[in-house]
Amino acid sequence: MTRSRSRKARIEELVRLARKLGIPVRFEERAQVDRAAGTREHQGVVAFVSSAPAANFYDLLKPRPAGSAPGLLVLLDGVEDPQNLGAIVRTSLAAGAQGVVIPERRAAGLTDTVARASAGALAHLPVARVTNLSQAMEEMKEAGYWLVGLDERADQLHTSVDFKIPVGIVLGGEGKGLHALVRERCDFLVSIPTTGPVRALNVSVAAGVVLFEAVRQRRETKKATTDAHG
């Protein structure tokens, strides 16, 4: 009975702390708690945590501070593999992007696997989930963004687009590419000039190639400006 009373006290303490911090608390039948825990070997409490809180999409569209680089966002249309999502978050952060936008459906969740594959970048880069990706694309256009979709059938190369303006880079799922509704909303469709019998790149590698082409172009401008002033 002592053990049981001590557990009750511990749970009451947890509930008090959770309420103080604004964390919702729900009381359920034992069987329900077992199911949520995935085991009967638990201590009567299950916490639902997210590896990273989803960011607000509209925060990503806010005007950037004067003097900072033009906006750079990455939109993922159906990237379902958590390793790829994590790698893309990592590369986006390293390339100086402000965030990644993913749809609520047909996308990898922000799990521990994603956090690990991002090498910690998920804790630093906002990832916003939107109900409707095509709708989000329209809102980005209104906020001054140009949308560049990667499509291996496109004639225009990724190096021929101007990345020195606010840009959203749109990438499709592995082996499926962009959905028709998403493709139609892109301002430019570009391809990476691959060759040989296995032409499609892994989506996280393709993201790196396009993001660092944007970085290259933006640094060239900065260098040219510095040279002119120097």
Add this chain to the structure above:
Amino acid sequence: MTRSRSRKARIEELVRLARKLGIPVRFEERAQVDRAAGTREHQGVVAFVSSAPAANFYDLLKPRPAGSAPGLLVLLDGVEDPQNLGAIVRTSLAAGAQGVVIPERRAAGLTDTVARASAGALAHLPVARVTNLSQAMEEMKEAGYWLVGLDERADQLHTSVDFKIPVGIVLGGEGKGLHALVRERCDFLVSIPTTGPVRALNVSVAAGVVLFEAVRQRRETKKATTDAHG
């Protein structure tokens, strides 16, 4: 006894075929065969196969046919993760490289995992294993290659190197970078201009960024030449 004789006949047939095809055959004690098979549930024969035959390093150094692009090889110094090796093989093939060079030690083997991660590219791109990577680098230099090592501490950017000459791109292992002996043998050390709190890229993404910078530069030259002639 019929079953046993039939097995003996089948094994004799196998041995005859193997010898005809030049495949070495070795006879061992039952216990040894059990160990090699990893189970006692086998049919008395174990075949040792490689997912992809290793290529000959010296074949990769042979002069290229007139009119083809300058040589492009990728050297991996301690890339131990088979997913990364597979992804690099895939990207190297798609970027038009002639092959990948890996050391015999401290490297992922050419396993099924590598073949799968390469999306089939391993069957098309020669991967050569060398006993001594620094020695192989010296031989590449003699064959006219310039060696570009990726080192996140380097001041020179990967975009400022000339990739329009025969080039070997040298990449280090995840989180460890290039070994001192390998770094010293590079003609150029370059870094990708990353930013923020997680600056190192995944090695397969870094390989893609550098390889497609080489592709960009080589296409620019081709375009300029075509324009001049057109």
